[in-house]
Amino acid sequence: MATILQADTRPKIPDEIAQIVVSPKSYASDDVIYPALKWLRENMPLGVAEVEGYDSIWLVSKYADIRKIELEAKQFHSGDHNAVLTSQAGDAFTRSINGGSLRVISSLTYMDAPEHAAFRSVTxxxxxxxxxxxxxxxxxxxARQSVDHLLSFDGECDFMQDFALHYPLRVIMSLFGVPSEDEPQMLKLTQEFFGVHDPEEQRPEMVNDPVAAAKMWYASLQDFYSYFDDLSAERRRNPTDDLLSVIANSSVNGQPIPREEANGYYVAxxxxxxxxxxSTAAGGMHGMATFPGQFDMVKADPALISPMIDEALRWACPVKHFMRSSVSDTVVREQTVYAQDRLMLCYPSGNRxxxxxxxxxxxxxxxxxxxxVAFGFGPHMCLGQHLAKLEMRILFEELMPHLESVELAGNPKLVETNFVGGYKKLPIRFKKK
Incomplete structure (x- = not known):
């Protein structure tokens, strides 16, 4: 049974604001989502959202509260309920095909201590x-190969589709051990996995289905599992020096890593x-192209590339939320949060x-x-943050010396998602040096 918060005794967020923050569609427009988050920070930094079709949840909008909740991992669990906000109908579908459990994927995201630490230690x-x-x-x-590709355009391109989308994919798949010819399949499945609410990413058979998001997420996972089962078996027979081999041949608590947990790692x-x-790389270029002088500052001083990446992580914030559940009654920002109450950590709000x-x-x-707060805090802090920042630093170190100027050539387009996602399109016009 979903927890019903005692909203009559605690601050209830106005319906319009609550619907904006919960709705995946809102995140496709900065002009919609950020004013709503700002309203929360200024007027009701911790309040209850009651949106039709969803469980009642706390919206956590202030940096200090997000940090507190993530650091107090014994009090606020990730795996007691769905770690991702899904509609009640979606959760019901997941339970129906998953033996009553909402843990549709055995990844670190759905784990708490001591299980979380044991499996995190694998990588x-x-x-x-x-x-x-x-x-x-x-x-x-x-990175140099990607930059050469960008420079092959005659002064105008879609920075996301033509450039930023493919470079991180190539990096992680080469380190992971996925054959280059399978990268398009991985990209397609990823876009379906994170774009479950976006009409342009949904599978045709699921359009207008009231539980399309849950069904699509599950279908994408099964496709991932089917692919990685074979690759994982091959790495156990013939290990190489890639990350997939590390996971496939790992042990947890003295036993070989189970299939579900291995697949959870692979998918993550x-x-x-x-x-x-x-999305962060595109956010960095968007920011430099939008705010006067920022591009010129980085051009003049390459040492500013790393601060630019941190600013892009803050400003673009690809991870929109994770959920937590309170283990017992506690107090946050002078409000009583009861056992099993659910809290939506609004990362874009914390970053603003x-x-x-x-x-x-x-x-x-x-x-x-x-x-x-783009990488989170505490035990669930992003495992791959150092790799991500290294990738982006190298990319801009290779790119910036070849560009004289950059400006937007049209309006950016964002994914409709309240979970993970960023740019679909970022049209730019540039002059080569």
Whole structure:
């Protein structure tokens, strides 16, 4: 049974604001979602959203509260309910095909201690900064190939579709061990996996289906599992030096990693491992092209590339939310949160919190953005963050010396999603140096 919050005793968010923040469609327009999040921060930073078709949930909009909840992982669990906000009908469908469980994928996202630490340790060493740094030259070769492709355009292109979408995919798949000829399949499945609410990404047979999102997510997972079952078996027979071999041949608590947990790892790396990076890279270019002087600052001082990437993570924020459930009664921002109450951590809001980031709607390299919440906090902090930042730093180090100027050549287009996603299109006009 879904928890019914006692909304009559706690602040209820106005219906219009609640619907905007919960609706996937709102995130396709910065002019819609960010004013609503700003209203929450200023008027009801922690309140109950009651949206038809969804469980009653707390919307957490302030940076400090998001950080507190993520750091207090013993109090606020990820795996007791769905870690992703889904409609009640969608959750019911998931239970119906999953033995009553909402854990549709056995990934780190759905795990709590001690299970989470045990499975995170499978790859945590592989993603350490020192280990990742050794990949720089390998990644730089791929970056130069991508830059050459961009420069082949005659001064105008779609930065997302023609450039940013493919480079992180090539990087993560080459490190992961997926054959290059299978990359289009991985890209298609990723877009379906994260674009379950977007009409342009939905599978034709699921358009207008009231539980299309849940069905599409499940269908994408089955396609991923079918693909990785064969590849995983091959890596167990013939291990190589790739990340897939590390996972396929790992042990947890003295036993070989189970199929479901291995597939959970594969899917997480094959999706979030490139989608969020491509969206952040596009966000960096969007910010530099939109706010005067930012592009020129990076051109004049390559040392600003790393701060620019942190600012892009803050400003574009590809991960929109994760859910948490309170284990027992507790207090957050002077409000009583009861056991089993669900909380939606609104990361784009935390990254625009004026108490932490002044003039927060502006893309500004001079601010200190490294404390952004785009990678989360605590035990669930993004495992691949060092790889993602290395990829983007190398990409812009290779790209910027070849560009004299950049401007938008049309309006950006964003994915309709309240979970993970960013740019569909980013048309730019550029002059080569």
């Amino acid at each position: 945590s060493g592989w993603f350490l900064p020192g280990r990742i740094a050794k990949l720089e030259q390998q990644i730089r070769v791929l 790396i094959a999706t979030a491992g490139h989608d969020t990076t491509s 919190d004026e108490e932490v980031f002044s003039d927060s709607d502006t893309f500004d390299l001079r601010r200190s953005s490294a404390k952004h």
